[in-house]
Amino acid sequence: MTSPAIVGSTGLVGSHILTTLLSLPSINTVSSLSRRDPASVSINAKLNLLVDADNSKWAEKLAAVSPPPSIFFSALGTTRGAAGSIEAQRAIDYDLNLSLAKTAKSSGVKVYVLISTSGANAHSMMAYPKMKGELEDAIKALEFDQTVILRPGLIVGSREESRPAEWVIRKLAGAVGMIANPLKDVWAQDKDVIARAAVNAGLKALDGEVPKVWEIGQSEIIKLGRTEWKS
DSSP states (O other), X not given: OBOOEEEOTTSTTHHHHHHHHHHOTTBOOEEEEESSOOTTOOOOTTEEEXXXXXXXXXXXXXXTOSSOOSEEEEOOOOOXXXXXXXXHHHIIIIIIHHHHHHHHHHHTOOEEEEEOOTTOOTTOSSHHHHHHHHHHHHHHHHOOSEEEEEOOSEEESOOTTOOHHHHHHHHHXXXXXXXXXXXXXXXXXXXXXXXXXHHHHHHHHHTTOSOSEEEEOHHHHHHHXXXXXXX
């Protein structure tokens, strides 16, 4: 039996990671770090809610989980608009993510799964992809037994804090997908497909079936997210 933990379970992809994990017979308990109860799930005996509006206490809550999670999923992130500034966004997307990853590592977590972005590049001149690339590099440097990094393109699904232009693009991606998924898959992926790919990849990594650092691009996300796997 496997007992993973997740941060970001109230978000677009994280909520689907959580529901996917809870649906699998092989999952014993899922510990979820969040500011509020996830709206995507009802009362579930498998769910260990670690809720605190003060995210500075999340690392302490994660460290107290016993036995330690075997897999840690991070779908944690925000937008610049929601955070209020690029500095405030970085405090969540980089600083908080890295703090929790360090706690996971010191607690004995074997597999770390990160939802990143296709444009992540620590040498980018743009703040967001640079921040994501720096996070990827920092996570790799922690040297988990297995590190899995998913780099989706545009994430298709309703997001509360989406900006108008982003909303239009998401709607366009959804419409294209209704015509033919392959036309959309090369640049945008559905939230539930990304979530299933993350869970699939995390379980494969736990079984030692993949490289120590497994970087998963958009085409492989589609493959992993649309195929069945042993649960």
